[in-house]
Amino acid sequence: MNVWLLLALAGLVSLxxxxxxxxxVGDRSLPPSVERISxxxxxxxxxxxxxxxxxxxxxxxxDPGLLVVAVVGAVVAFASRSVSLTLLVGITAHLLxxxxxx
Amino acid sequence: xxxxxxxxVAVGRAPRTATRxxxxxxARAMAPLLVAVTPLGLVVxxxxxxxxxxxLPAWATSWTVYGATAxxxxxxxxxxxxxxxxxxxxxxLVNLRLAAYGASLAGHWRSAPRWWRLVAxxxxxxxxxxxxxxxxxxxGDPLRHRWYYLGAGVTLWVGWQVVTLVGLLGGERVTxxxxxDVALVLALLGMLVPMARRSGDAALAAAVGLLGGxxxxxxxxxxxxxxxxxxxxxxxxxxxxxxxS
Numbered sequence: 001m002n003v004w005l006l007l008a009l010a011g012l013v014s015l016x017x018x019x020x021x022x023x024x025v026g027d028r029s030l031p032p033s034v035e036r037i038s039x040x041x042x043x044x045x046x047x048x049x050x051x052x053x054x055x056x057x058x059x060x061x062x063d064p065g066l067l068v069v070a071v072v073g074a075v076v077a078f079a080s081r082s083v084s085l086t087l088l089v090g091i092t093a094h095l096l097x098x099x100x101x102x
Numbered sequence: 103x104x105x106x107x108x109x110x111v112a113v114g115r116a117p118r119t120a121t122r123x124x125x126x127x128x129a130r131a132m133a134p135l136l137v138a139v140t141p142l143g144l145v146v147x148x149x150x151x152x153x154x155x156x157x158l159p160a161w162a163t164s165w166t167v168y169g170a171t172a173x174x175x176x177x178x179x180x181x182x183x184x185x186x187x188x189x190x191x192x193x194x195l196v197n198l199r200l201a202a203y204g205a206s207l208a209g210h211w212r213s214a215p216r217w218w219r220l221v222a223x224x225x226x227x228x229x230x231x232x233x234x235x236x237x238x239x240x241x242g243d244p245l246r247h248r249w250y251y252l253g254a255g256v257t258l259w260v261g262w263q264v265v266t267l268v269g270l271l272g273g274e275r276v277t278x279x280x281x282x283d284v285a286l287v288l289a290l291l292g293m294l295v296p297m298a299r300r301s302g303d304a305a306l307a308a309a310v311g312l313l314g315g316x317x318x319x320x321x322x323x324x325x326x327x328x329x330x331x332x333x334x335x336x337x338x339x340x341x342x343x344x345x346x347s
Contacts, residue, residue: 001186003159009186010176010193011166017194017201019223023216025208037339038206040307042235044334045199046294047308048327049228051315053287069284073291078299083292084134090288091280 069094124246128233128253135229136261138289142170143262145282147269149174153181157270164266168259169227171324172196173266195323199331203231210238210247218248225255232293239300307338 054070056062073090080086150160155177163173175196179189203226211219226234233254237247298308314330321329 003155003180004162006180006186006189007159007162007166007176009190010163010172011168013190013194014167014169014172014197014200015224017197018204018226019220020201021205021208022211022219022223022226025212034205035209036342037335038209040303040335040338041202041206041331042231043294043297043304043308044311044338045202045327045331046228046232046290046297047311047334048315048330050287050290050294051312051317051330052319052324052327053283053290053315055316055319057317057320063283066283066287070287070291073288074295077291077295081296081299082134083138083289086292086295087134087138087285087288090291091284094280094284 065094065097068097120246121249124249125253128237128250128255129257131233131237131250132229132254132257134292135233135289136258138285138292139170139229139258139262140265141280141285142282143265144269144272146170146173146177147266147271148273149269150177150266151270151273153177155180161263161267161270164263165259167193167197168224168262169197169200175323192323195325198328199324200226202331207231207234207238210244213244214248218252222248222251222255225252225259227258229258229289229293230255232297236297303338303342306341307334310334310337 050070054063054067069090072093073086076089077083077086146164147161150163150173153160159180160177163176167173167176172193175192176189179192204223207226211222214222230251234247234251237250294308298305311330311334314333315327318326318329320326
């Protein structure tokens with residue numbers, strides 16, 4: 001099949017997934033139970049993504065350096081609540097680890 | 103009353119300076135996240151350059167499927183000449199978490215005009231979702247929220263197109279001073295930790311999600327992340343229900 005047609009279909013599938021609920025809900029209100037549950041989606045999914053990125057089960061195995069950087073990043077994020085500062089300090093920690101021989 | 107008034111006012115008829123201010127504030131909120139996903143975008147572009155997919159269709163994944171994981175999967179499958187069913191099924195599975203984001207925002211966005219909801223959905227991906235839910239937590243005027251989100255979402259989208267293009271052009275020569283996984287983990291933590299600080303339920307959802315992510319990372323096509331995320335949502339919901347409110 002033509003690559004552009006495949007891309008258009010893949011884009012459409014992505015858009016339907018992203019927007020299905022947003023467009024369907026319209027101006028109806030959701031049941032309160034759904035609204036309560038939806039508040040937990042973002043911490044749970046972001047947590048799952050962090051876990052997957054750090055997991056020793058994943059293809060490349062456990063990366064101790066990445067683990068150290070993640071702990072540093074988590075502490076900075078907790079103290080500062082700032083993404084910029086988390087990145088800045090975390091990347092500095094990564095570069096320092098690279099500089100350490102062995 | 104707010105729903106009726108919101109639709110009536112629509113997005114375009116708000117005072118211009120106020121909307122511009124909100125959009126700029128959204129763009130500023132997105133800036134650090136854009137910096138964080140830059141190494142990842144370079145890797146996606148460089149990976150695209152290595153596949154047999156031609157230059158333009160490879161870059162077009164950035165504005166059709168728009169999302170690092172789904173783009174990498176799409177490029178790999180296109181490069182292998184996979185069939186339409188396999189490609190679409192895989193993209194759907196990898197992007198299933200975006201449906202969860204959509205579901206969690208749908209209630210907040212229900213009074214917005216249809217065109218706004220369509221554009222907003224198209225722009226929905228982890229960083230824009232994080233910025234949106236963060237902004238909704240603080241409450242405020244829904245009209246301001248719409249421009250704020252558009253400012254953030256468009257900033258990320260434009261940045262992503264540029265960064266993946268640079269990765270494509272640079273190919274293997276793209277150097278990795280900061281590896282994509284380091285930037286990704288830090289960006290995720292920068293979004294997650296402040297969120298988890300806010301309530302015991304959020305912290306529980308994050309902890310269960312993280313643990314599940316560690317354990318289920320071996321499952322194919324990112325389904326482990328979905329299982330882990332669902333576990334976090336269920337745990338936090340059960341904890342909330344069991345507590346006398």
